Amino acid sequence: MNNKLTGKNVLITAGAQGIGESITKHFIDSGANVAIHYFSSADTANQLKEYANSKGQKAITISGDLTKEDDANAMVEKTVEAFGGIDILINNAGSLVARKMLNEMEAKFWQKVMDINLTSMMFVTRAASPYLAKNSNSSIVNLASLAGRKGGHPGSLAYSTSKGAILTLTRALSAELGPQGTRVNAVAPGLILGTSFHNTHTTKESADATTASIPIQRAGNADDVARAVLYLASEYDGFITGATLDINGGVYNM
DSSP states (O other), X not given: OHHHHTTOEEXXXXXXXXXXXXXXXXXXXXXXXXXXXXXXXXXXXHHHHHHHHHTTOOEEXXXXXXXSHHHHHHHHHHHHHHHSSXXXXXXXXXXOOSOBOGGGOOXXXXXXXXXXXXXXXXXXXXXXXXXXXXXXXXXEEEEOOHHHHHOOSXXXXXXXXXXXXXXXXXXXXXXXXXXXXXXXXXXXXXXXXXXXXXXXXOOHHHHHHHXXXXXXXXXXXXXXXXXXXXHHHSSTTTTOOSXXXXXXXXXXXX
16 A cells, blocks of 8 residues: 555645544555644644655645635645645544534534534535546545444434535545546544544543444554545555445444
């Protein structure tokens, strides 16, 4: 896989924390040039940039609020300006924000979650698509979630709905962008510990209970997801598009 990704230009949203940080590191170790988007993790983004530069690869960091159309467009333009093009887009940005049950749901909160997880992905993909089309083989990988498959734990109604929509968005984009040579796939991680997401929104009791139900008897980690993302992004699987790879230790399969 390393040879396939050497010299590829990769844009990773939210690429400086949690799963995104691991994805960025894996692409750097595979020889790719990386554009690292961040919202609040400037220090980590700069550390990743220095790591890529130390290996002789190009890297840039780009801050922005991707729920804002202008920020999403500017991020893509800065990537193209720095690298001359984009080969791979990783749509990783997203958040549960907070747990709210249906009877607590406010329109403003619902829209915020949809904008962070879904609308931002549309903005970024729309902006990147013309540049991806200039390659004979380009790839998009979207970060969905097991919550989008099963509905999630109580209080994740908005988040689960947005992640379920990403599964459909992936299938629709694969059909629409296939003729231009762009494959579009998704990953749906289950319980991935050691990330700010679960550190913030998942109690130890809940994590322990979920882990006990996982057939392989362990929770996932960010590297488990990063390896799958690299696989889908690489050229080894050039006939796979519109697919979602479930990364959950066997909790859910279809």
